[in-house]
Amino acid sequence: xxxxxxxxxxxxxxxxxxxxxxxxxxxxxxxxxxxxxxxxxxxxxxxxxxxxxxxxxxxxxxxxxxxxxxxxxxxxxxxxxxxxxxxxxxxxxxxxxxxxxxxxxxxxxxxxx
Amino acid sequence: xxxxxxxxxxxxxxxxxxxxxxxxxxxxxxxxxxxxxxxxxxxxxxxxxxxxxxxxxxxxxxxxxxxxxxxxxxxxxxxxxxxxxxxxxxxxxxxxxxxxxxxxxxxxxx
Numbered sequence: 001x002x003x004x005x006x007x008x009x010x011x012x013x014x015x016x017x018x019x020x021x022x023x024x025x026x027x028x029x030x031x032x033x034x035x036x037x038x039x040x041x042x043x044x045x046x047x048x049x050x051x052x053x054x055x056x057x058x059x060x061x062x063x064x065x066x067x068x069x070x071x072x073x074x075x076x077x078x079x080x081x082x083x084x085x086x087x088x089x090x091x092x093x094x095x096x097x098x099x100x101x102x103x104x105x106x107x108x109x110x111x112x113x
Numbered sequence: 114x115x116x117x118x119x120x121x122x123x124x125x126x127x128x129x130x131x132x133x134x135x136x137x138x139x140x141x142x143x144x145x146x147x148x149x150x151x152x153x154x155x156x157x158x159x160x161x162x163x164x165x166x167x168x169x170x171x172x173x174x175x176x177x178x179x180x181x182x183x184x185x186x187x188x189x190x191x192x193x194x195x196x197x198x199x200x201x202x203x204x205x206x207x208x209x210x211x212x213x214x215x216x217x218x219x220x221x222x223x
Contacts, residue, residue: 004156031209033209033210033211035211041215042202042213042214042215042216043157043202043204043211043213044213045210045211045212048209048210050209055209056209056210058210091156091157093156093211098206098209099145099206101147101159101162102147102159102211103159104149104156104157104158104159105156106154106155106156107155107156
């Protein structure tokens with residue numbers, strides 16, 4: 001069964017450094033998403049992406065965040081200057097359409113020191 | 114504010130019994146709902162979905178019920194197994210995003 005894959009599984013970064021989280025969505029999906037989950041809390045929406053542009057973003061997704069689909073298979077989340085409060089699990093998801101189930105990867109644990 | 118929520122944060126169930134997990138939502142315009150299961154160290158895993166034109170949908174050992182009158186969603190798991198131990202989230206979709214509830218932790222007792 002096709003899966004969403006994310007790399008790395010764990011990223012440790014110094015505060016203020018840039019970090020790029022990578023995702024390979026399911027191949028025939030057209031909609032892509034990033035979510036985050038702070039330890040012990042619920043999953044929070046960050047951004048959705050379709051047709052090479054952002055469809056919607058939350059207030060968490062400020063100017064420090066950006067997304068890109070650099071080629072036909074990868075979908076990336078960049079945090080330009082990381083803060084301690086960016087420490088969380090970051091999940092990528094994809095779906096065939098905006099009104100069909102989103103399928104999630106197993107996440108990248110981001111630890112900011 | 115939070116638009117989707119679960120009634121109980123934890124549920125302990127005897128192996129073989131049925132489990133019922135509840136969820137309340139506040140956005141009456143929501144028309145599509147999904148239940149996810151999250152095991153430790155993993156991402157949310159799709160279990161079952163339901164659209165607002167239905168009030169019941171069944172899958173393998175799972176049933177989702179939707180009561181639009183009181184804005185309530187439930188997930189029933191038949192013959193609960195140890196592998197069902199996880200955190201369960203309901204989510205509503207709208208505007209290209211999912212809004213998750215806080216989750217219910219299900220623990221299956223042997």
